[in-house]
Amino acid sequence: MGYENYVDRMREIADIRYATAVLQWDQETYMPEAGADGRSRQIATLSELAHSRFTDPAMGDLVSRLRSSGSTDPMATRNLDLTAYDFDQASRLPAAFVRRMSETVSKAFQAWVTARSENNFNRFAPILETLVTLKKEEAALLGFEGHPYNALLNQYERGCTTDLLDKIFGALRGPLQQLIDRIGTRPQVDNAIFRQYFPETDQWAFSLDMLKLMGFDTSAGRQDKSAHPFTTNFSSRDVRITTRIDENDLSYMTWSTIHELGHALYEQGLPESQYGLPLGEYASLSIHESQSRLWENNVGRSLAWSRNFLPLLLQYFPMQFHKTNPDQLYRAANRVEPSLIRTEADELTYHFHVLIRYEIEKSLIGGDLSVNDIPDAWAAGYKRYLGIEVPDNSRGCLQDVHWSHGSFGYFPTYSLGSLYAAQFFAAAAHEIPDLSVRIEKGEYHLLLDWLRKKVHMHGRFFTSEELCREVTGEGINIGHFMQYVNDKYRFIYAFQPEEAAI
């Protein structure tokens, strides 16, 4: 039967892609440095193989034929439609181009690691230049309407455009700035409790306990360490997350682990029966990020979570927390302060970190900014939006791994994810009785089950916007995020109610 044939082909390609993911995971966790050259080759070969198998004209013909024969199964129909779309997109990139990109990316990653550790942008600039040229070429190959950056945005978030982002950031900027300014007039929250000495082995053990308590299935996943935390998976039954530990700051590991947990719970919740098919995949990057942000912020930085987890923190770190109450923990976890590092930013200033990167990427791809001018543009952005000076490139434009991976157009999905997270969490709070009381009691499965049913099990059936309507009854609406942060920070920074109303 034709559909079976399609499924077999898709699964074989998935096998190759997941194998590539294993090689990449190993590269970032355990691979010895001298293994880098061989690994670049191996990843490039597998990527090319998966690409050429997927773009095989016979694949396109098969899908066309099956679509025109008209299946009555809505899931089969959706799989075929999505594959047809993916096939069209992938076919626009010639195999030679894909190989060149993948080889460049492997080298770029090594160069970025060196550049960042040596705080030397010039070590990264030449290969970044090559990457930007390749990305422009990619945009041209993919095709676009309006800005060329749209072609790259569309890869991570189907239908996303500079127009849409300009509108969303335009609407967010004012109210966010106002709230941050208002917070700036209030006494700062004390987060010194996190800046004590927390031994690595204890942090590691705490993180594993926390993962289990919050719903991570350890029989179908694991945590390791890497320079830059990430989540990957090799099926929905093998989901890997990584974390990074700073012995002088407990907060980094804690909320980074919960963030990756959110990604991992999503992957573990995707339908196993759809292995290798679009419906076995996540809906979009912004929806993926909505899951990580929801767990990190809406759950992990709530008063209910602080109440639930303080006892375990006390068990692991009695000396450090014996004078802390849940309210202090909650406040410390929500300190707002313009800062240099995106991954350590609070929920409010975070969007400006994204906005700065969005503007730089848009200019780079549009040809309005050269690679050598990135450090200046970076500094100007941080000055303008966050009012701070960038002391060096390691803490500036070299801080993120994304460009070294060839990911341009990725950052905006982080902001979209936060917005969806707030909107989804508001819906969950509406539908699950006493949600915060349940969280306080450690009953995370109620929320997880809700997300499994509302979001995870659908895989890629819906677009971000469709899914948002399915889950919340309306399209993306920044009002939910603003409501959430206004409520939260009014309490934490003790505004007068009328002052906080925006």
Added chain:
Amino acid sequence: MGYENYVDRMREIADIRYATAVLQWDQETYMPEAGADGRSRQIATLSELAHSRFTDPAMGDLVSRLRSSGSTDPMATRNLDLTAYDFDQASRLPAAFVRRMSETVSKAFQAWVTARSENNFNRFAPILETLVTLKKEEAALLGFEGHPYNALLNQYERGCTTDLLDKIFGALRGPLQQLIDRIGTRPQVDNAIFRQYFPETDQWAFSLDMLKLMGFDTSAGRQDKSAHPFTTNFSSRDVRITTRIDENDLSYMTWSTIHELGHALYEQGLPESQYGLPLGEYASLSIHESQSRLWENNVGRSLAWSRNFLPLLLQYFPMQFHKTNPDQLYRAANRVEPSLIRTEADELTYHFHVLIRYEIEKSLIGGDLSVNDIPDAWAAGYKRYLGIEVPDNSRGCLQDVHWSHGSFGYFPTYSLGSLYAAQFFAAAAHEIPDLSVRIEKGEYHLLLDWLRKKVHMHGRFFTSEELCREVTGEGINIGHFMQYVNDKYRFIYAFQPEEAAI
């Protein structure tokens, strides 16, 4: 140019094979259990892909054409000759047969795990029956002269035959038996120092120190833990070994780690420039095993090694070793005692473990023994050669993983490896002044450099026998092994000189 084309094709296939090796390494070290199904799929897909690319008729044509055009570069010529041989061998097995074998092997492994843990040979017998039938079919497909088992032996050790093995084991048996019997009349060596409590973290740290001190390049490899120690590699610059730690027996980890170190040093010494080509591969399984055995036994179980490493052992385990002198350590590491488990056997009785398996495999493939009679044949062999009773099949014919992997003809390479190890080490001792004094001083690089030059750098240029002649000036000669063990055990078990002369 044609040769370049050949090199590119070979390297692409190597990329897929090494990627498969990464997946297998992860499966045995870090993969969560629920990941098993996806991983089997992924490994099967990649294996089939590599096989079909290699057996592509275009590959055969290319190699034929290049060979008949007559290169003047001896390395290129040798690469092409070896690839022609490999191509011919691989082409004899139809894709459908390869798939049937690989599916049977997957099931056989699961059945073996169950059978061994339940001590129930009947759980394994039916699938083993199927495997033996398939292996007979494989022998017929591959072709052979003389005994059908020769076809299987030849896969692991080119040119190896039952005639050769019968001759070698025939010559070894008598003198070995005599030596073991003689040892049996002497007071037993005390190895209680190893049977104390050695915390896992300390053993782990000691093993890493030991690896470095003995020459392992940690920038081009790493050690992890697995249920069964193994060595694998993804290029000569990324060599992975694993170990297993028993907190109540230091000796298991110590010599198993040194054994894998020997394999790893060989892989790290293969010429990087020959990545993906036959000359970048090891010479044969017996030569691989000669390297592991040489480091494990000829080096690691020597008095010189004990003198060199006792201070480090004392540093890690002061309580356990404060009353031990190098002589006692040396003796304890060389206790001879007939036992049930091959992987824990001493250097002498080990060959009988191999001989028993060799005789059973030969009879199975020759049709002189049925699968159901294996337990009896096993018991008879252990009774006859080692004088011990086999209490159950878990500690008998179910102990090794090999048959469940479809590996028949593999075991004999272990004995050949020991014999080559002794012969190579004798040559090294002849050529490196004061070798044992150098080892005692921790100067392992002298031996390593010698092996690099004499063995490693040649890759697969020579056959085992040719390499042996290159290194030692003669073909395989069991006299070197017998000389080595006679000298060693005469000292350890304090024979009268005339009594030991065999």
